[in-house]
Amino acid sequence: MINLLVLYHSLTGNVERFVNRLNLNCVKIEKDLIMIEPYILITYTTGFGEVPRPVKDFLTLNGHFIKGVIGSGNINWGKHFCGAAETISKQYDVPLLHKFEQSGNANDVEKIKQEVLNIV
Structure with a gap:
């Protein structure tokens, strides 16, 4: 079983509060970050359902x-x-593993832990 890296971007702090409860290997997306391994992405939504610019980049x-x-x-x-x-x-063309509201709840945390551990 592979423990994938979880990358995230947070604007208001909701996503960051959430990932801090996951107890997984989580890294915040910073400008010019280059990946050399597979990862799961957690992101917020901006505007009317749009991908945030830092995440697009x-x-x-x-x-x-x-x-x-x-x-x-x-x-x-x-x-x-x-x-x-x-x-x-x-x-x-990747699975949408889960959606959670704001900074999520305990059920969201457990669901995502399982989803991340089950991705090959």
């Missing part, structure tokens, strides 16, 4: 190593809830 350089995506959002956005994760899933 990162994927332009590193999209070939993505194995799955997880979305954070606010359910009040309706059909745009976790739209960035949906877009990335389709664009890179």
Whole structure:
């Protein structure tokens, strides 16, 4: 079983609070980060279901190593809830592993731990 790296980007701190509870190998996306191994991506959504610019830029350089995506959002956005994760899933042909609201709850944490451990 491979323990994949979990990469994330956080604007308001919700995603960062969430990944801090995962107890997995998590790394925040920074400018010019280059990947040499597979990873799972956790991202928030901006605007009306759009992928945040820093995440787009990162994927332009590193999209070939993505194995799955997880979305954070606010359910009040309706059909745009976790739209960035949906877009990335389709664009890179990877599974959308889970969507959680804001900084998630204990069930979200356990679900994602299992999903990450099950990705090969």
